[in-house]
Amino acid sequence: MQMPTALGHAMVGLGCGALVASRQLPRRARLSTVAVLVLLAALPDLDVIAFALGIPYRDPFGHRGFFHSLFFTTCCGAIAWWIHRLSIRLYSDTTLSWSALLVFLIVATSHPLLDMLTDGGLGIALGAPFSNERLFFPTQPIPVSPIGLSARLQPILLWEAAVFAPPVVLIWIGRRIVLNR
Ligand SMILES: [Zn+2]
Numbered sequence: 001m002q003m004p005t006a007l008g009h010a011m012v013g014l015g016c017g018a019l020v021a022s023r024q025l026p027r028r029a030r031l032s033t034v035a036v037l038v039l040l041a042a043l044p045d046l047d048v049i050a051f052a053l054g055i056p057y058r059d060p061f062g063h064r065g066f067f068h069s070l071f072f073t074t075c076c077g078a079i080a081w082w083i084h085r086l087s088i089r090l091y092s093d094t095t096l097s098w099s100a101l102l103v104f105l106i107v108a109t110s111h112p113l114l115d116m117l118t119d120g121g122l123g124i125a126l127g128a129p130f131s132n133e134r135l136f137f138p139t140q141p142i143p144v145s146p147i148g149l150s151a152r153l154q155p156i157l158l159w160e161a162a163v164f165a166p167p168v169v170l171i172w173i174g175r176r177i178v179l180n181r
Contacts, residue, residue: 005145006042007157011164012110013041018175020100029088033096036084037107043076044068044111057122060132064121068112069128077101077108120144 017034025033047067055062066072081096081104088095112124116137121144123134143159146152 005153005157005160006045008142008160008164009041009045009111009114010038011160011168012114013037013039013107015164015168015171016041016103016107018171020096020103024094025088025096026092026094029092029095032088033084033100036080037104040077040080040104041107041111043108044073058134060125060128064112064115064123064134065125065132066128068115068124068126070109070112070126071129073108073112074105077105080104080108114142116140117142118144 014034014037017037020037021030021033023030044067045063047061047063047065050059050062050065051057057063060066078101081101085096085100112126116124116126116135117140118136119140119142123136125132126135127133143156145156
């Protein structure tokens with residue numbers, strides 16, 4: 001797949017999970033919130049199924065097309081927050097705050113923005129469905145992940161672990177020390 005790997009995207013969800021998985025929530029809700037954010041961060045790459053369906057890469061519904069747009073990812077973030085908020089309410093008196101919505105939106109939209117920093121493949125249809133122009137940021141420091149398994153994947157996974165893991169660990173440690181929660 002042409003993107004940061006699922007590991008890189010998942011790290012964003014994992015790190016941001018520290019911002020919303022407060023101890024005011026039951027343990028089950030904290031764990032499920034982090035899990036939802038991890039899945040939300042990686043969700044747009046399910047569009048690789050387009051290759052199997054014979055949809056060309058450049059098609060508006062091809063890989064990195066509509067399903068990587070700000071429109072789609074913002075909707076996904078809001079819907080995921082709303083459904084997860086309701087689901088926690090089923091077994092808890094407390095649930096996700098309105099401010100958690102912002103974190104869900106940041107995690108959801110981080111996916112196409114990170115993909116725009118990768119050094120290969122086609123750009124991202126950030127403005128779909130209003131524009132199918134494929135976009136990159138001016139600099140692309142993130143090595144693109146190959147489509148399917150390849151020998152290139154391992155060094156990219158190591159690169160992403162080295163870059164993404166330290167801030168994620170620091171965020172979780174910082175939350176515990178600063179907020180004592
Ligand atoms: Zn992607």
